[in-house]
Amino acid sequence: MxxxxxxxxxxxxxxxxxxxxxxxxxxxxxxxxxxxxxxxxxxxxxxxxxxxxxxxxxxxxxxxxxxxxxxxxxxxxxxxxxxxLTGLEQLGVAARARTSAKVAAITGSVGKTSTKEMLLSMLGDQGRTHASVASYNNHWGVPLTLARMPQDTEFAIIEIGMNHPGEIAPLAKMTKPDVAMVTTVAAAHLEAFEDVAGIAVEKASVFEGLAPGGVAVINTDIEHAAILMAKAVDCKLRDVEFGTHAMHFKLNDVQVQADTTVVQAETNGTPLLFKIATPGRHFAMNGLGALAVAEAMGADLALAAQSLGRWSPYKGRGVRETVQLDPVENHLTLDLIDDSYNANPTSMAASLEVLAASAVGQNAVHNRAGRRIAILGDMKELGSDEIALHAGLAHLEAMENVDVVHCIGPLMKSLYDLLPEHRRGDWMETSAEMLNGITGRLHAGDVVLAKGSLSMKLGAVVDAIRKMGHRNGQS
Missing domain, CATH: 3.40.1390.10 (MurE/MurF, N-terminal domain)
Incomplete structure (x- = not known):
């Protein structure tokens, strides 16, 4: 075409x-x-x-x-x-102007890409749907996504990100969404802002792209939700709330199981039950917000909930897989949680919670239960509090159920130094150094989480763990 x-x-x-x-x-x-x-x-x-x-x-x-x-x-x-770049932006603006598609803009400190992919699964089952590729959410990614949008598109989902103040509003105005969602506000890219409230102000600027009467989908559980809601009022938008105390999409209960998250919610008093085929309370919250966006865009909510049940995480963003360690002994496996694409304190806490709730296997070779192992890399762009934010991970409740923590990077050294001896694994300056001896650190029955900022290159660690199966003939 x-x-x-x-x-x-x-x-x-x-x-x-x-x-x-x-x-x-x-x-x-x-x-x-x-x-x-x-x-x-x-x-x-x-x-x-x-x-x-x-x-x-x-x-x-x-x-x-x-x-x-x-x-x-x-x-x-x-x-x-x-x-x-200006030419690409002009193509994007023209593409948006010539389509009658319903357009959603997704921003937030954590969960943008996962939520966008959830919506792609939901809306793609109900109409011709166009969405951002991977994390194309910056000053060239947004116009590129718009310029690629076919004229007959019925639904579009545009992910919008930022590193510095003043980046979101121009991209939102270019996108002209009918619905805009802020997944959450947290300490990410904090070095460019005075505090998290400043990040909330920047995230709220996504609402400037909507025409009066558009829909602002807001997570009411976040500390600075009032900033978002005030901005929605200023822009004359209709707000749709989601969260544990929300007026519209209320989260009542989340049951995190080995490979499934079961969510009980309600929308305007009507029960709403849905499942997500991966563990994580944070996925439940993002899924609830995505359902709110889907309904605001005119999609059938019941069908959207069914589609959500068939969604699975994007590579590097919490996808879980089993690595078979022996081609003959099928029970000799370990579970790998690949969350290596990005990290900030909020997403790190969510991932550690998933790891802590994971069921381990049995290590028949050593005649003991497997272990919950975290391989954690530095979280970047956190500003002057970066040392304290890394050290603070040691006090998370989830850490009590993590057996071994390996740390990568100078910032993660602050966490490593606070870990009790029985939980302290190895500390290395780089992921490349952690690769040496990686197979000796992991055994059958273990559940392994790999997470850090993209520049820490934990993807190489993930690949090395996958190859523990390849070396035994697994393809």
């Missing part, structure tokens, strides 16, 4: 289209480019113009550029604009 013709793209951006072409997708990376894509030559670590010739050679329909790059024919299929 054609996404943009050269004439449409030229009109949207005010640029100059060379040749007559049409594209079926949009790419910013030649490694994932598909034939027929419009390649967008953004400037990041490398200048995208350096890759235009390669993109065209690999089947790109055209390239969005600010000049004709070296090695590219002067009559190559191009869309030449003054600034490439």
């Amino acid at each position: 054609t996404l943009w013709t050269s004439a449409e793209a030229q009109a949207a951006t005010g640029g100059t289209a060379q040749g007559v072409w049409s594209c079926t997708g949009i790419s910013i990376d030649t490694r994932t480019l598909e034939p027929g894509d419009l390649f967008v030559a953004l400037k990041d670590v490398r200048d995208g113009h350096d890759f235009v010739a390669n993109a065209l050679a690999n089947g790109a329909a055209a390239a969005l550029v600010s000049r004709v790059p070296e090695g590219v024919s002067p009559d190559a299929p191009l869309l030449i604009v003054e600034d490439v």
Whole structure:
């Protein structure tokens, strides 16, 4: 299906289209480019113009550029604009304007991507649905997601993130959502803000993108919910609350089981029961908020709850898997919880709670029960309180049910030093160092959580644990 013709793209951006072409997708990376894509030559670590010739050679329909790059024919299929990022933003704005889709914007300190993926499962079963890929939620990810939106889309879910003050409102205004949700407000990217209240103000600015009468979906359990609710009033929005004391979507009970979370809630007094096929109270809360968004977008709530039951976490965000350690002895396994994509104190506490509630297996080799093991990396961008926030993990109630904690990074050393001797595993400066001897630290029957900020590269640790099965012939 054609996404943009050269004439449409030229009109949207005010640029100059060379040749007559049409594209079926949009790419910013030649490694994932598909034939027929419009390649967008953004400037990041490398200048995208350096890759235009390669993109065209690999089947790109055209390239969005600010000049004709070296090695590219002067009559190559191009869309030449003054600034490439601005051109992408203009495509995003035009894509939003030409569709009649109901659009939701999702932001929050924790749970944005999981909630977006929940909504994609729900709404995708009820209409043509478009959503952000992975965590494309920043100044280029939002316009890229919008620009990729087909004109016949019925539902769209746009994830919006931030690192610094003033980033969310422009992206929200570009998105023009019908519904906006704040999952939670917590100490994430705190180094750029005076306090968590400042983060709440920034998150609340997502409501500035909605027209009066739009719907603001708010987690009333968070400490600074009043800031969000006041902003919704200022923007003349209808607020829909979710949480344990919420008026609209009330969470009554959560039962976290080995591989399932069972939730009893009510919506405006009517019972609402749903299940999520992964353990975690935080997933229950995000799921309840996602159901509120789905209903606000006109979806059938009962069908949405059924779809939610078929959702599972995105890679690196709490997905749980079993690693078979022996190709013959099928009972020799360990469970791996891959939450290696990101971390802040709130999400770390939630993940440790899941680990603490996990049922361990039996280690037949050593004739004992398995252990609950946490491999934790530094949480970045926490500002002047970063040492205290890491050390504070030692006092979490969940820690009482964690058997061994391995720590990675200089900040996690503050946690490591506070751990009691019987719980203290190893401390390493980097994930690469933790890889050495990783197989000796883990045994059959164990449940292992790996979590840290993305820059700590715990994904390498996760891969090494997975390969404990590969080395024995598992594929």
